[in-house]
Amino acid sequence: MRLLVINGPNLNMLGIREPHIYGQSTYDDLCARIREHAQSRGVEVALFQSNHEGAIVDRIQAAYQAEDGIVINPGAYTHTSIAILDALKAVGIPTVEVHISDVDARETFRQISYVGLYAERRFAGYGFDGYLMAMDHLIDTYGE
Numbered sequence: 001m002r003l004l005v006i007n008g009p010n011l012n013m014l015g016i017r018e019p020h021i022y023g024q025s026t027y028d029d030l031c032a033r034i035r036e037h038a039q040s041r042g043v044e045v046a047l048f049q050s051n052h053e054g055a056i057v058d059r060i061q062a063a064y065q066a067e068d069g070i071v072i073n074p075g076a077y078t079h080t081s082i083a084i085l086d087a088l089k090a091v092g093i094p095t096v097e098v099h100i101s102d103v104d105a106r107e108t109f110r111q112i113s114y115v116g117l118y119a120e121r122r123f124a125g126y127g128f129d130g131y132l133m134a135m136d137h138l139i140d141t142y143g144e
């Protein structure tokens with residue numbers, strides 16, 4: 001099984017951006033945890049981060065017939081991007097939405113999720129562990 005983990009805008013600034021909300025660990029720390037977890041579960045993983053909506057759409061399209069599951073934290077595009085939602089629907093790959101923070105307990109504008117209209121599960125408020133929980137869901141549901 002091959003998984004794709006996508007992080008959207010400003011997630012490359014983890015460790016620097018609002019550490020009281022997103023923690024002190026960096027994007028590289030996150031990637032290391034995801035790679036370690038993939039190895040321990042015996043799956044392949046590709047990691048992608050972009051601050052650009054179109055680049056995220058392009059990467060989702062490239063996953064068609066190449067990847068078996070998507071874990072996505074779309075950052076602020078969660079709350080605005082119909083294009084990312086449409087790309088996920090177009091490729092039809094099982095998808096899990098992740099947020100480091102508990103978005104439902106924050107500003108009301110963070111409580112709308114377009115990606116959530118397609119994603120089959122959401123893990124929010126578990127910090128980096130949410131990514132591993134999302135990977136486990138996809139592996140346990142769709143096989144190793």
Ligand code: DQA
Pocket residue numbers: 009010011073074075076077078098099100101102103110
């Ligand atoms: C986030 C929550 C979003 O509302 C925010 O715009 C982010 C990060 C999270 O991981 O908690 O960039 O997706």
